Amino acid sequence: MADDAAAPVTDDGLREEVRAFLENQWTGLLQGETERKAWFAKVVEARWAVPRWPTEWMGRGLGDVQARIVESEFAAAGATGTGQDRTNLWANTLLAGGTQELKERLLLPLLRGEVGMCLLYSEPGAGSDLAGIRTRADRQIDHFLINGQKVWTSYAATADYGMLIARTDWDVPKHRGISFFFLPMKQPGVEVRPLRQITNESQFNEVFLTDAICPEENLLGELGQGWGVLQTALAYERSVMGEGARGPRSGVAESKNEEPLIALAREAGALSDPLIRQEISKVIGLKKLNALNTARAKAEMKQGTSSALMSLGKLAMSRILHEEARVRTMILGAGSLLEGPDFPRAEDANFLTLNAYFTSIGGGTDQIQRNIIGERVLGLPKEPEVDRDIPFRDVRSG
Amino acid sequence: MNSLAAEERLAFQHSTARLLADRSTEVDVRRTMETPSGYDADLWKAMADLGVVGLIIDPAYGGAGAGPVEVEVVFEEAGAALLCSPLLSSGVLAAGLLQALDDEDANLRLLPAIADGSLIATAALTGPRGTWTPGAVAVRARAEGDACRLDGRASFVTHAHVADVLLVAANAADGLAIFEVEARAAGVAVTPAPTFDHTLRIAEVAFDGAPARRISTSRPAWDAVEEALSLARVALAGEQAGGGRRVLEFTVDYAKTRLQFGRAIGSYQAIKHMAADLLLESESATSAARHAAAQLAASASDAKAAVELAAFACADAFVKICADAIQMHGGIAFTWNHPAHLYLRRARSDAQLFGAAAFHRERYVCELEAAHG
Structure with missing residues (x-):
């Protein structure tokens, strides 16, 4: 990716150009896959999909600061399709390591969202x-x-x-x-x-x-x-992960604007139970702390200081999901024995209990995550690896 | 509430950190905690000269005019250094209470001397139950002509043994009010209590017809107490975050250098995973403390909730970090000479002052319910 020097455009000039494009082309919400693909194709064509990329691959060679201007203008209009130079795992990996032939064949279709x-x-x-x-x-x-x-x-x-x-x-x-x-x-x-x-x-x-x-x-x-x-691919993947896991799947919401656990306890007649209130408080507290950590990480990154906080988010989220499911179950009591569409609360508590492992195992288990934090953030020494320096053929497996 | 500009805040933080690195070393802390007063008068003077003692006091009364954000930052440093000092009692709780009550005469009489460190004040807000709620107040006030007299007991009064002035919550005929009492007046008996945390001083105060001056206020007195307690809780949260961070630092350093079975113990997952979990605790405590300070400074609608969250999250985090740190060190931290237990003692004390974690968790849920309904 090029630096700012390659793009002799002023911030204001750039902002005007993006706005003009969005005003002329962006019509609002996209209905269905066909409209989405058509819009992405327009964004690619106009060189807004990957502004940090070099010009030969439909980029503009912008630096991060100016690319963020583009992204913020798109976000302000509610438009999608830009920022793919950060978020499109497939296209970025291909650009970084692909052969000329493969890039010519797949880069643009990937940016247009045409390739599964x-x-x-x-x-x-x-x-x-x-x-x-x-x-x-x-x-x-x-x-x-x-x-x-x-x-x-x-x-x-x-x-x-x-x-x-x-x-x-x-x-x-x-x-x-x-x-x-x-x-x-x-x-x-x-x-x-x-x-x-x-x-x-x-x-x-x-x-x-x-x-x-x-x-x-x-x-x-x-x-x-x-x-x-x-490693390049994983870095792109991680940068878009950690947005949080799925919520309840029953689709029967407890309440629109109240903390879900409080609403659930109220509905279950358990909100006056002091023990339940303590547990609810702990879980909501954990969620809030994670949100505060994330906000602080972003602020520190903006100041240019690297943040230990980013690597903690996944571990925190695992704990939150397991704890929230545990407290939901506690609130329901024997109600959690049931499942199925007639028992949406039980369905949610039981689903969330099991689906919490999606986060605590998937994308690196909590245990591996603790190794990473211990070694890369705190600087603790690695465990000796018995298979590190021997031919793979001789490595034990099973 | 007030705030300083960022550069000014950084200057306070750095000068406090430098002063404490120089004058509140482990050796200093161990020496000071064994003295009867429990604080270093020369260091107290230096802190006052720096503006830290009068940090939150309005410039009109000789203070720096800072607010919760600066208090939190300074207490992160104080917590890291295990500072032995009446700063929380005098500079935060008593000064905060006076400003929340806003009695012009009392402010003029007391705040300038609190700010320059020449007068130490503290607040006596709870009785033997130690819940820091109005119902736990065990002091009664009776009018005697133009004057007042107090009877009853106040418990867990921080730094009362070195205080010149006590701000006492007492039940009067027309409801709860705050009274100013000379700590050395007749009818006031201050009995220092032995503390588990040797860096802290608390006392039981008995009032037997003690002469008192009622501090006037235009608001319900306990509202002013809550405002002062919020500030004190933010200070404690900062202390807990800063203390926890320091403990984690020296524990991780130890895990890198202590060798067993031919390897640094930090290379074992049994230790490494504990350290990773403690980093999450430590960072979360820092986020919670700073957020509470920021919301309080901005008088945000969720300021109360933010303070409650910080109060229980930072208390729990500091205790866990200290407790696990001792386990991770092994035998060396079971000795008196190792600093880990000093921090655990501080953590367990901080976790009780001005309300325990369970109390704050309950109030946090109440805040969330109130925000909804």
Whole structure:
């Protein structure tokens, strides 16, 4: 991304230009997928989708300060589509590591939202230890042959491409033998099976890869350098995560503008119970503290000081979700024995109890998160890793 | 409420931090906490000269004219340094109460001397139940011609043993009011109580026909008490946040250098995970304390809720950080010579002063209910 010097436009001039575009083109709320795609195409065409990117890829080479001006103008108008140079995980990863050929083919469609994507990272044998993947990519004359199994893949059934990490070298230590690919999903070697979760829903899939074909030009970064590409991708992913998890799914709201736990306790006739009030107070307090931490982190980032707070949000959110579900259950008492649409409160408490693990396990378990905070924020030494410097072929697994 | 400009605030913070780094070291704290007065008179003078003692006092009465935000910042430093001082009693609680009551004569008589440190005042607001609620007040006032006399007891009165003036909540014929009492007058018996936190001083005060002067106010007296208590709770929250941060720092440092089984103990997840959890506690306490100060300074509609949240969140966080820090250190922190227990003692005391965590949690829910209905 270029610095401000590459864009000889004044802040005011830029602001005027964005406003003019929005005034002429933005018509308000978008109805449905077709209108959304059409709008995104316009934003890309007008070079507002990725203003920080270089001009050759529909960017403007703006610095962060000016790009934020663009974003704030879009936000003020309620318009979407800009800021993708921060938030579009797929396009940013491709720009950073893709071949010229792949970028020419996919960058613009990705920005226009025309390409379905999914993540092929985790495996049954590689969860917290992601570098321990055993899916293999074997080089053929002009393509790679992929064999293995991936798991926890959202949108696998509809995706056009999956961002895949696979092992291409088994004779070097684990981090150094991994490569990163854009794998075409719509081919016979890719089989997608929905995974039934503890919540009795299926948002994730298992993906079985059997002699799946990945063209050579779909390799991102150098062969064996996939771990580095992955870190770039994960950084983009994390920057848009932590927006919070899903709320109750019954759709039967307790109250529009009251704290949900207070409303629930009132409805259940438990609001005068001093023990319940203490528990409610703790949970609402935790939520508020997390919001305050986030606000302080943003303020500190604006001042240019790096903030320890950002890495704490996910851990805090795990605790909040588990605690909130526990207190909901406590408020309902025996009512939580039930489930189903006739018992929406029980449905919510029980769903939230189970779905809390989505946050405390998904995207790195709380335990891994504590390692990261301990090591990267507090500077505590790492645990010795017994598999770090030996060929992956000799690493124990299971 | 008042606030200073950001540069001025930073200057207060830095000069306080420098002064305390120099004059409130662990050695100083250990020496001072064993003295009968429990504070260092020279340091007190230096703090007064710096403007910290009269921080919240209106410039018209010789103070710096600052508010909750500056109080919070200064107390973060005081908490980190385990400062032994009547600053909370005199500079925050008593001065805050006088300004909330706003009796011009009393202000002129007392605030300038409080600001320059020559007079130490404290507030006696609760009886033996120690709940800091109007119902717990155990002092009665009776009129005697133009004068008043007080009878009864006040408990948990911070720094009463070194105070020159006591501001006493007492029930009069026409309701609760605040009275000014000379601490050394006849009919006033100040009995220092042994404290678990040796850096703190509290006393039981018995009144037996003690001569008193009623402080006039245009508002219900307990409203003024609550306003002063809010400021004191923000100060405590800052102290708890600052103290917790300091304890976490030296605990993490220790975990990096203490070796067992050939490795730094901080490399073990058993220790590392505790440290990560404590960082969340510490940062949340800091956020809560600063937010409460900011909302109070802005007289925001959710200021009360913010203060209640800070009161229980910071109290719980400081206790947890100190308690876990001792466990993480192991045997060395079970010794008197290690500072960890001094902080735990402070944390457990701070968690009771001006209302315990459960009390504030209940009031927090009440605030949220009130905000809705």
